[in-house]
Amino acid sequence: MIIDRYAEDRLQEAFGIGMAAIDGLGVGAAWGRVPAGGATEIHRHDEQEMFVIVAGTGELVVDGERHAAGPGTVARFEPFESHVLRNTGDDDLVFVTQYWRDAERALASAARTAGRSPFGQRPVFVFSTPPTPNGDLHLGHLSGPYLGADVFVRFQRMNGTRAYHLTGSDDYQSYVQSLAVKEGRPPAQVAAHYSAEIAATLAAMDIPLDQYTVTGTDTTYAAGLRDYFSRIVASGAVTAREAGALFDPGDGRYLYEVDVSGGCPGCGNGTNGNICEECGEPNTVTDLTDPVAKPSAAAPVRGTVVRYMLPLHEHRDAVTEHHLDGRVPARLRELAARLFRRDSVDIPVTHPSTWGIAPAEDAVEDQVVWVWPEMAFGFLHGIQRLGERLGEPWRASEPAEDWKIVHFFGYDNSFYHSILYPVLYRAAFPGWRPDIDYHVNEFYLLEGSKFSTSRRHAIWGKEILTEDTVDAVRYFLSRTRAESERTDFRREAFDAAVRDRLIGTWQAWTSDLGRRVADDHDGTAPDAGEWTPVHRAFLARLGARLDALGGSLGPDGFSLGEAAAELDGLVDDVVRFARSETLLNAAGLPDAARTGVALELAAARLLAHGAAPVMPRFARRLATALGQPEPEQWPSTVELVPPGTKIALAETVFFTEAPQ
Template sequence: MIVSRFSRSELSAAFGIEMSSIDGPGPGSGWGRVAPGGRSDPHQHDETEVFVIVSGSGDLLVDGERTPVGPGSVVVVEPFETHVIENTGPDDLVFFDLYWRDPLRAVEAAGAVRQRFGQRPVFVFSTPPTPNGDLHLGHLSGPYLGADAFVRFQRMNGTDAWHLTGSDDYQSYVVERARRDGTEPAETAAHFSAAIRATLHLMDITPDQYTVTNDDEGYAPGLRRFFSRLVASGSVRPQETGAVFDDETGAYLYEVSVSGGCPGCGGETSGNICEECGEPNTCADLTDPRASRSGAPARPGRITRFCLPLHEFGAQVADHHRTGRVPVRLRELAARVFHRGRLDLPVTHPSGWGVTPDEPGAPGQVIWVWPEMAYGFLHGIELLGRRLGRHWQADAPEQDWKIVHFFGYDNSFYHSLLYPVLYGLAFPRWRPDIDYHVNEFYLLSKEKFSTSRRHAIWGRDILGPDSVDAVRYFLASTRPEGRRTNFEPSAYEAVLRDTLIGSWQRWLTELGGRVRKWYGNVTPDAGVWRPEHTAFLDRLHTRLTAITGSLGQDGFSLNQAAAELTGIVTDVTRFTGSAYALQDDERWHDERRTTVALELAAARLVAACAVPVMPRFAARLAGCLGLPEIATWPRTVELLPAGTRIDLADTIFFTADRGVRTGHDLTNA
């Protein structure tokens, strides 16, 4: 017999609180203590864990859902659920902890079908684009296609998920584009914001909330309130720090107006952020800074701006990164940034374009557009809530909100380091639960897509009703997930010709011909099953499991999803290549019925699994199979009901393209 009693002397630091361990056979166990006002680090593990509250009171947060606990409360936490135990009372919160490994339970929990979001609202953001030009394929392949497919999949699995974006009107790049075009920034922003929205529509991407910051009358007042909260925290305050100026005109230089050597990696960069290494700069710390317009050396000086001592918040950022899905790439960036030491980050800049704060201390300055975006996400949620009849408020974010961000690596610092700090200052009791999905640069002819240099393939020049499925498929296949990838027009044309037309279209047409010839365009009932039939059915189920995992919240990868969709077609053609060897021998007609029924089941599976990636194609294929629009993700492979009318033989799903226009001569005016 083992007897254990709670003793503070046996406790030691673990998971941000105090824990002990009881030696003995069987499951692991021990005592835990959370001091008043304390909380454990957010964490996940493969064990099943049971908390038995002995004394005190607090909350247990499991995947963002807060549950009050007190003496007698017993809570079971499944493997990989993110959990935090928090003391909200005046006395110690004492609990008994029991945990054990169950490999089967852990594998099932790790499966992509898990509905970890539960009944929580899920807000999926694609980074608001800068309206200094239209969207090119580099933009579309990253945050926008990713967020759209993610939301479609989540909705098919019963999650309340919404896609939110808009136009980031107050960017300095808008001012520069307006200067070049001889227009006003507001006019430039409005023009390209409308163009961006139209291009998204061509891509079959219709966000649930599209916020135009310069046109929304409630946006600026809300942003000012958010900024005042930051100042009230005491951490954001006026501070005189180094800056750079145009030596000829005396103009203040930042972002697009200055360039130099990155203090992090040493590479060439514009002001404030390095696209290569992802690290921020203050412009004053650039090596050999130059004014972008003249190319002349910039003059160093000093200026008072509102600044944030970001270097003080390394522990808070690490704590935040333990909560949601934060790729190693982002955690490594955080380690580099906080290893640099002191970083007093200006959050206001002298400019005539933007929102001026209510707080005194930096006259003639506007709230920097990147900290502004932290508020913009919350504002978008409030606007979406108004339309849905939900009382969501930007000034009072709720703990059950799940936020999912899709963005390019060059935005990583702002999203995954700066914004968590700002949220902590503005809303100290809110513990934002955020997942991050980051993409690398998509290249064109081995160089970065660039709006400013007009080195791009614009979405509107390639997208249309007959091409959108092919474009979405190709971008899903080649988008830069974890590494930079390159768009080659010839590769796109080859995939369209050989994969989508030469393989997908050919299979569906031939399948339709078989159903017409043998069964009068009506689905046959399955007959006799042979071992090759059961093996193929199992293979289809394996593909379904793989696609489900590739679209889920943990393992999201459109590269993998596209590959698995084509894998289904490859499996079918391999299966039918031998299965129809005796197609004209009537002694085997019952086996032939099973083969055709399985082919149609594969087509049904393609129609369902293609919805997030190629929604227009999926809807057409479902209609040809006699199915209504598919709104639910399949849990298994299903045969079509016998007698279902089929209309596949004459349907054209993909057509040859006229060719892709490329080159520096493309404009977005």
């Protein structure tokens, strides 16, 4: 017999609360105490766990969904379910926890997580980084945040999630003003022109948007930003103080971002002011090595200026805590760890400029809210604008606990999204714990060098996108996307992929299958007949491809590269299968032969569903050629095409070679 009693003096700090181990039960066990107003850290693990509430009142938040908890409440968590216990009462909340490992259940839970939406009925707001309207979108842009967010949203909707794709035109970037000076026209005119071009390119790429916010023309944006910034000032997180700055020796212009360059203080590579695209670390421009003022091409003059400053180093623990809540790739955690090894990280959040939105406070003169902190508000404003159209009570000034936010961005934006913004959100909304997943991509190169809008080293979206090429472009960008390392777009490789893979393999198989159905089965899907061991094995292989596709498109393991590889693998599987199965008719085994054809059609049906998030036009046309409706739901299993269905594969052309 084992008896253990709760004793407050035994408690030790763990998971953000007090806990005391209970020994001898054969499983892990402990007492826990959550003080009034407190909460456990959010966590997820491979064990199963059970809570029994002994005293107090609170709520359980499990994968973002809330459940009341009081004395007598028993809750069991599956492996990998995120969970938090909060005390909403005035007295201590006391509970007992037991936890144990079950490898089989953990594996099954991981598989379910990969192939279904974990978001329930929560709204999921998927943001692709708002592009700078100083040029149109090129393939480097499209391959990263925009295609990634679009495929993510399409897959989640097929799984029943309320997912929305939001982005916009980041009008107040200093790069817009720089181009305006070069072109001799107002920055607002430059922003409006390229914002329209960007929206058209996204449409040509089959990337529909649920919200496209144009910050320079939105009538309520400026007032909302000022209120948001005033909240941050009132929190004390940022203060107006004098600090070092650089100025142009010719006209005395304050220098930041595009107007100054030098060596990165972190990695030593060449960089513009305020952020290094190579290592991802911010700079204050005064810490650049051998700085050059771009207006005069001379060494800048050092001086001081009063700006609102954020001592980011004081918020190390808040960033670490935030990174426990959602999907945060190791690349981002490493950046945060590297950055916080510095003794101090002081970030200016306003800058002297004539282009931007001035804060409501008068502690600084002739300054604007820096466009990057501004963007953090822009995301919330976009949610509000979307809600206004949908009749939802979403407010930028009152972010809700059930919001799930998913960000897609390039590594050069990592500091802002995953480090700066969580700190600003905590300052502006101390009662909100944002639940954010991050998906980051590396630089996509063009013939070995960086795509560049300013240098016009690019293949622009409109140069290559047509109704006939859009799916081929989406396929190739997915297949070669720079996810964990830099990759390269080469026109010769793209043309070869279209010619040899999409036309020479995918379409060659569908056309051949269509001809065999026409010749041997009067143009309709045959019913399966005799099943051989090879048939059973192939059906199982199709099931494995379905599981792998779901895993590569799910929120935790999302990878466009893996998804495109699985689609290729599916086609390769069925081509090999068909090559041997066509011999059955010649062998005088028609019942077994029609089972093979039925399985090929099942593979084609699976390909239509599996390709729908990545190549939506191809998926619709393939489904139509199979006599099936447009794929709108993610399949739970592999299904045969109903016998007798009219098949039009032989006469359907899915891909053509792109014009040079």
